Amino acid sequence: TQSTRPQRLLGAVQKNATRGDPRSVVQAIDQFCRQKEWAMNVGDEKGCILDSVVSEVNPATVLELGTYCGYSTVRIASLLPPHAKLITLEFNPDFAAIARQVIAWAGLEDKVHLVEGASGDWIPKMTEQFGVKTFDLVFLDHWKDRYLPDTMLMEECGLLRKGSILLADNVICPGTPDYLEYVRSSPRYESQYFKSHLEYTKVEDGLEKSVFLG
Numbered sequence: 609t610q611s612t613r614p615q616r617l618l619g620a621v622q623k624n625a626t627r628g629d630p631r632s633v634v635q636a637i638d639q640f641c642r643q644k645e646w647a648m649n650v651g652d653e654k655g656c657i658l659d660s661v662v663s664e665v666n667p668a669t670v671l672e673l674g675t676y677c678g679y680s681t682v683r684i685a686s687l688l689p690p691h692a693k694l695i696t697l698e699f700n701p702d703f704a705a706i707a708r709q710v711i712a713w714a715g716l717e718d719k720v721h722l723v724e725g726a727s728g729d730w731i732p733k734m735t736e737q738f739g740v741k742t743f744d745l746v747f748l749d750h751w752k753d754r755y756l757p758d759t760m761l762m763e764e765c766g767l768l769r770k771g772s773i774l775l776a777d778n779v780i781c782p783g784t785p786d787y788l789e790y791v792r793s794s795p796r797y798e799s800q801y802f803k804s805h806l807e808y809t810k811v812e813d814g815l816e817k818s819v820f821l822g
């Protein structure tokens with residue numbers, strides 16, 4: 609039977625990356641996506657912006673919405689301080705299965721909790737299931753029409769505190785107009801746009817960093 613693109617991406621990691629070396633896993637995926645098949649990872653250019661925000665925030669608790677193959681999960685988890693926790697939500701079981709193996713190859717299983725399920729169902733359960741009070745950093749990279757409803761849900765569930773950072777991928781391409789309008793016009797957020805390019809292309813895209821003001 610035909611393999612899927614995520615399966616071929618995992619194969620490239622197992623072939624070209626060193627077990628336990630997150631940077632080599634990231635490099636293997638970027639090489640696969642540049643040379644073989646494009647895939648919707650945040651990529652190396654926007655990935656550097658993601659890295660700098662993670663390093664600056666130095667978060668103890670991180671929520672990622674939309675694991676896909678685990679590329680950004682590995683980038684974020686590799687920068688976390690000891691005892692920090694990254695919870696990543698993925699509702700497609702096939703993608704979740706690939707992501708678990710990519711995260712394991714990077715040797716980051718202890719820092720990552722991959723939850724198979726939908727953000728809308730799991731955001732309200734974060735505190736009771738994982739003992740998380742608030743998130744220091746949230747990386748939004750799932751369906752673009754879910755960014756706004758899930759952000760409002762996180763506010764309602766009290767998962768954001770004064771200073772929590774939301775970092776959103778693809779605010780230009782494919783675009784998240786309703787989310788962008790909300791975080792840029794709401795008095796409860798201080799927003800900043802980091803101009804970049806759509807992964808592995810010359811098309812404009814960027815990340816929006818929004819600080820929740822409480």
Ligand SMILES: O=C(NC/C=C/[C@H]1O[C@@H](n2cnc3cncnc32)[C@H](O)[C@@H]1O)c1cc([N+](=O)[O-])cc(O)c1O
Nearest residue numbers: 648674675676697698699700703725726727749750751
């Ligand atoms: O569409 C894009 N991303 C959607 C990502 C979706 C991923 O998040 C999961 N998901 C969705 N809602 C979910 C709710 N709960 C849990 N997982 C969820 C999906 O199963 C998928 O693994 C995209 C597209 C382009 N592009 O150029 O076309 C570029 C990008 O960088 C992108 O991120």
Ligand SMILES: [Mg+2]
Nearest residue numbers: 650749777778
């Ligand atoms: Mg994306």
